[in-house]
Amino acid sequence: xxxxxxxxxxxxxxxxxxxxxxxxxxxxxxxxxxxxxxxxxxxxxxxxxxxxxxxxxxxxxxxxxxxxxxxxxxxxxxxxxxxxxxxxxxxxxxxxxxxxxxxxxxxxxxxxxxxxxxxxxxxxxxxxxxxxxxxxxxxxxxxxxxxxxxxxxxxxxxxxxxxxxxxxxxxxxxxxxxxxxxxxxxxxxxxxxxxxxxxxxxxxxxxxxxxxxxxxxxxxxxxxxxxxxxxxxxxxxxxxxxxxxxxxxxxxxxxxxxxxxxxxxxxxxxxxxxxxxxxxxxxxxxxxxxxxxxxxxxxxxxxxxxxxxxxxxxxxxxxxxxxxxxxxxxxxxxxxx
Amino acid sequence: xxxxxxxxxxxxxxxxxxxxxxxxxxxxxxxxxxxxxxxxxxxxxxxxxxxxxxxxxxxxxxxxxxxxxxxxxxxxxxxxxxxxxxxxxxxxxxxxxxxxxxxxxxxxxxxxxxxxxxxxxxxxxxxxxxxxxxxxxxxxxxxxxxxxxxxxxxxxxxxxxxxxxxxxxxxxxxxxxxxxxxxxxxxxxxxxxxxxxxxxxxxxxxxxxxxxxxxxxxxxxxxxxxxxxxxxxxxxxxxxxxxxxxxxxxxxxxxxxxxxxxxxxxxxxxxxxxxxxxxxxxxxxxxxxxxxxxxxxxxxxxxxxxxxxxxxxxxxxxxxxxxxxxxxxxxxxxxxx
Numbered sequence: 001x002x003x004x005x006x007x008x009x010x011x012x013x014x015x016x017x018x019x020x021x022x023x024x025x026x027x028x029x030x031x032x033x034x035x036x037x038x039x040x041x042x043x044x045x046x047x048x049x050x051x052x053x054x055x056x057x058x059x060x061x062x063x064x065x066x067x068x069x070x071x072x073x074x075x076x077x078x079x080x081x082x083x084x085x086x087x088x089x090x091x092x093x094x095x096x097x098x099x100x101x102x103x104x105x106x107x108x109x110x111x112x113x114x115x116x117x118x119x120x121x122x123x124x125x126x127x128x129x130x131x132x133x134x135x136x137x138x139x140x141x142x143x144x145x146x147x148x149x150x151x152x153x154x155x156x157x158x159x160x161x162x163x164x165x166x167x168x169x170x171x172x173x174x175x176x177x178x179x180x181x182x183x184x185x186x187x188x189x190x191x192x193x194x195x196x197x198x199x200x201x202x203x204x205x206x207x208x209x210x211x212x213x214x215x216x217x218x219x220x221x222x223x224x225x226x227x228x229x230x231x232x233x234x235x236x237x238x239x240x241x242x243x244x245x246x247x248x249x250x251x252x253x254x255x256x257x258x259x260x261x262x263x264x265x266x267x268x269x270x271x272x273x274x275x276x277x278x279x280x281x282x283x284x285x286x287x288x289x290x291x292x293x294x295x296x297x298x299x300x301x302x303x304x305x306x307x308x309x310x311x312x313x314x315x316x317x318x319x320x321x322x323x324x325x326x327x328x329x330x331x332x333x334x335x336x337x
Numbered sequence: 338x339x340x341x342x343x344x345x346x347x348x349x350x351x352x353x354x355x356x357x358x359x360x361x362x363x364x365x366x367x368x369x370x371x372x373x374x375x376x377x378x379x380x381x382x383x384x385x386x387x388x389x390x391x392x393x394x395x396x397x398x399x400x401x402x403x404x405x406x407x408x409x410x411x412x413x414x415x416x417x418x419x420x421x422x423x424x425x426x427x428x429x430x431x432x433x434x435x436x437x438x439x440x441x442x443x444x445x446x447x448x449x450x451x452x453x454x455x456x457x458x459x460x461x462x463x464x465x466x467x468x469x470x471x472x473x474x475x476x477x478x479x480x481x482x483x484x485x486x487x488x489x490x491x492x493x494x495x496x497x498x499x500x501x502x503x504x505x506x507x508x509x510x511x512x513x514x515x516x517x518x519x520x521x522x523x524x525x526x527x528x529x530x531x532x533x534x535x536x537x538x539x540x541x542x543x544x545x546x547x548x549x550x551x552x553x554x555x556x557x558x559x560x561x562x563x564x565x566x567x568x569x570x571x572x573x574x575x576x577x578x579x580x581x582x583x584x585x586x587x588x589x590x591x592x593x594x595x596x597x598x599x600x601x602x603x604x605x606x607x608x609x610x611x612x613x614x615x616x617x618x619x620x621x622x623x624x625x626x627x628x629x630x631x632x633x634x635x636x637x638x639x640x641x642x643x644x645x646x647x648x649x650x651x652x653x654x655x656x657x658x659x660x661x662x663x664x665x666x667x668x669x670x671x672x673x674x
Contacts, residue, residue, distance in 0.1 A: 035526055053613045057653050058524035086430070093433050093447060094425040110430060159503030162510075166496030171529070172513045173499075187395035189372055192508070276390045316394050 001066045003030050006118060007042050016109060017081040018043040023090035025285040026115040028213050033062040039073060048077055075102045085111045113290065120282065120290045121304040127328055129214035130284070130306055133170065134326055134337035136209045137216045140164040150199050150224050154179040158192035161207050170209025174217055174287045178206035185221070185320040188277060188312060199225040202319045208287070215287050216337070217308050219324030231321065234271070234313050238323040241265050241311040245279060249327060249334035255297035262311045263295055271313050274320075280308040283326055305329045306337070338403045340367050343455060344379050353446060354418040355380040360427035362622040363452040365550050370399040376410060385414055412439045422448045450627065457619065457627045458641040464665055466551035467621070467643055470507065471663055471674035473546045474553045477501040487536050487561050491516040495529035498544050507546025511554055511624045515543035522558070522657040525614060525649060536562040539656045545624070552624050553674070554645050556661030568658065571608070571650050575660040578602050578648040582616060586664060586671035592634035599648045600632055608650050611657075617645040620663055642666045643674070 007030065011019050019042045021027055027034040030042075035055045041048040049067040051059040056071045063069060070077070078084065084103075086096070088110035099108065122130065143164055148157065158177040165173055180190035182201040190204075197203055200223060208216035223231065241262035248261045259279035266275045280293035283306055291299060293307055305328070312322030326337040344367065348356050356379045358364055364371040367379075372392045378385040386404040388396040393408045400406060407414070415421065421440075423433070425447035436445065459467065480501055485494065495514040502510055517527035519538040527541075534540055537560060545553035560568065578599035585598045596616035603612045617630035620643055628636060630644055642665070649659030663674040 054525045057651070058527060088431040088434065089429055091430050092426055093423070093428050093430055094449065096430050097425065097447070110434070112431065155503045155506075155508060159500040162503070163496040163500030166492045166499070166529075169492075171492060176509045188391045190395060192503075314394070 001030070001064060003118065004042065004047055004066055007115065008044060010114065011042065011044060011085065014085065014109070014111070016083045016085040018078075019085035019111070019114065020078075020091075021087060021115065022095070023087050023115070025289075026087070026090075026119075028285055029115060029119055031063045031067055032213075033059060040067070041077060043081075078103050078106060081106050083107050083109055085109045085114065087114065088112055089116075116290055119284055121302055122284060122306050122328065123304070126214060126284065127304070127306065129212040130216065130326070130328070131337050133209055133211040133214050133216040134218065136165065136168045136170050136211060137207065137218045139168045140207075140209065141205070141218065141220060143168075144205070145222060148197070148203075148222065148224060151196055153194050153196050154181055154184075154192040155194060157197065157203075157205070158207075161205075165207070165209040168209070170211055171213075172210045174208035174210055174215035178204060178219075180204045180206075180320070183317065183319055186314045186316055186318060188314055188320065188322070197224065199223075200228065202231060202321050204320060204322055206322065206324065213285055215283055215285070216326060217283050217287055217324060218326070219310060219312075219322045221321040221323065234321050235323075237266060237269055237271065238311050238313070238321060242309050242323060242325065245309050245311075246327065246334060246336075249301060249329060250332055251301055251303045251329060253301045255291055255293055255299050255301060256295050258301075258309075259293050259295040259297070262309070266311065266313070274313040274315050275311060276314060277312065280310050280324075282307045301329050303329055303331055338367070338401060340455065341379065341384055341403055344452065345381060347451065348379065348381060348422065351422065351446070351448070353420045353422040355415075356422035356448070356451065357415075357428075358424060358452065359432070360424050360452070362626075363424070363427075363456075365622055366452060366456055368400045368404055369550075370396060377404070378414060380418075415440050415443060418443050420444050420446055422446045422451065424451065425449055426453075453627055456621055458639055459621060459643050459665065460641070463551060463621065464641070464643065466549040467553065467663070467665070468674050470546055470548040470551050470553040471555065473502065473505045473507050473548060474544065474555045476505045477544075477546065478542070478555065478557060480505075481542070482559060485534070485540075485559065485561060487534060489534055491518055491521075491529040491532050491534060494534065494540075494542070495544075498542075502544075502546040505546070507548055508550075509547045511545035511547055511552035515541060515556075517541045517543075517657070520654065520656055523651045523653055523655060525651055525657065525659070534561065536560075537565065539568060539658050541657060541659055543659065543661065550622055552620055552622070553663060554620050554624055554647075554661060555663070556647060556649075556659045558658040558660065571658045572660075574603065574606055574608065575648050575650070575658060579646050579660060579662065582646050582648075583664065583671055583673075586638060586666060587669055588638055588640045588666060590638045592628055592630055592636050592638060593632050595638075595646075596630050596632040596634070599646070603648065603650070611650040611652050612648060613651060614649065617647050617661075619644045638666050640666055640668055 050073040179192040206219040310324030314320035358377040387410040516529040543556040647661030651657035
């Protein structure tokens with residue numbers, strides 16, 4: 001397990017004796033399996049997989065031999081340590097207090113992005129899963145738009161999406177599908193409601209599937225019947241914003257520049273104040289993960305990063321439109337997934 | 338808002354100046370709306386709803402007037418406080434450290450189950466939503482079993498469940514449906530896989546829908562074709578275990594007794610070691626919430642509690658069977674939802 005080795009190296013670099021992993025996606029990243037309440041403890045030499053009773057038998061079958069599967073998390077596994085790293089972004093205060101009480105002699109070292117920083121650069125196999133996931137999602141979209149009709153409720157549409165995703169090979173949806181029509185399309189994160197979709201109103205469809213644990217995230221704004229003039233104008237702008245952003249992407253470029261390329265256009269055309277979120281975010285085992293494509297980010301792109309490009313315009317009381325695709329940074333540019 | 342008033346009373350009782358809510362279900366409980374990153378601050382006189390940019394417009398429409406909708410969480414809202422309650426079960430260590438840094442003069446008081454203890458006893462309106470949610474789920478089950486055929490993959494079945502749930506009126510599934518067939522049925526929490534379902538093997542179907550934010554949780558183990566002798570025996574035992582447990586339920590009874598009533602039967606019949614989890618758990622805005630129906634619980638039942646009764650038997654290498662229903666405690670007993 002190359003990934004476990006990297007964790008152990010980092011443990012030594014940080015002069016830790018061990019690292020406790022409570023983030024389920026990080027656990028999946030290392031072991032290929034996870035579930036509620038599961039914890040992993042990586043020491044300099046060994047790795048313990050605390051499965052709990054419910055996952056014990058399943059873990060024995062699915063977790064690689066480099067992990068020792070332990071049914072019950074007991075303090076004795078932790079007592080020998082002087083310095084124990086913990087994940088400050090995924091451990092609840094309650095559990096931190098509990099650890100302090102149970103292990104009064106251990107010094108806890110809160111760490112941030114310890115494993116997330118590995119996950120930031122996708123390996124070949126991960127990119128393949130992300131591609132599969134994006135392909136499934138696109139296929140679902142193609143089937144879906146043939147079925148969309150005025151009079152369907154947003155929830156009905158969401159149900160079709162969830163069924164199709166699994167039919168085409170996803171294990172789960174990445175998140176509850178966003179189906180936001182008419183005025184509701186001006187709410188960027190509106191999940192599907194009982195509202196019925198109508199002709200000539202914007203319908204934001206934002207969904208994705210999960211394949212091998214890897215998620216996709218995809219948005220299109222569709223219209224039943226002909227688009228109005230304003231809608232057409234915004235549609236063109238969003239497409240142009242995506243192109244401008246993509247043209248900036250290659251290793252070494254400052255992340256903020258990508259967001260600014262799209263934002264600058266929307267500002268110039270008078271729509272800037274309606275573009276109320278970052279241009280994009282990383283996608284992988286989590287729907288939202290590193291890197292965050294914000295206008296202020298001074299970090300640099302690297303080959304193997306995967307993220308969304310999703311300019312959106314939300315006009316209160318009128319409606320909204322968004323277009324979202326996923327890209328992977330390649331050696332000399334980027335590729336749409 | 339009666340619920341907000343109760344929070345404010347409790348704030349005074351605990352000699353706090355204010356209480357910061359980071360648990361999204363607790364926020365939904367108080368305001369009817371929530372979303373990622375939203376926080377609520379209840380002071381002795383006022384209530385602030387920190388929506389963030391993404392939810393600002395939606396919150397203005399959906400959150401009651403007793404809340405002040407604030408786009409950005411700023412330290413100035415917190416500075417006047419000496420003692421600020423926080424939710425230790427739903428605040429991450431990172432955010433706790435951040436609060437300490439931003440508000441060096443505030444004393445933080447970690448609280449547990451501050452609002453969850455209100456949620457433990459369901460009001461009439463909540464029970465109605467839970468009933469609707471249970472009804473939708475049962476309807477889905479009835480449609481589903483007519484469609485089940487050997488040769489369908491577990492994932493295909495899960496897809497049908499997700500589609501049907503929304504068609505029948507749920508907003509979302511309570512959790513990714515568990516469809517675990519054959520040997521996989523011995524894994525209590527196995528989510529659906531590519532495995533194809535066959536005749537004469539146990540197929541655990543564990544799913545639920547969400548209605549008005551309230552979840553249901555329901556399990557049946559079905560067989561395509563005739564059940565074997567052993568399966569029949571276990572099926573009878575599980576039904577009996579549910580009846581024995583239900584017969585114990587009424588206000589005032591110690592919670593542990595309910596679990597023990599079922600567990601005792603399974604122990605006596607030699608299946609005790611295969612019943613590896615609690616008999617049940619509360620259900621409401623969360624799929625798993627208070628009360629936990631464990632054999633050791635010394636707490637007492639109260640009118641209005643809603644929880645599952647779900648005895649299960651998991652025989653490694655052979656398979657598993659589980660039966661799960663939701664009940665509400667009434668004045669003199671209980672009622673299946």
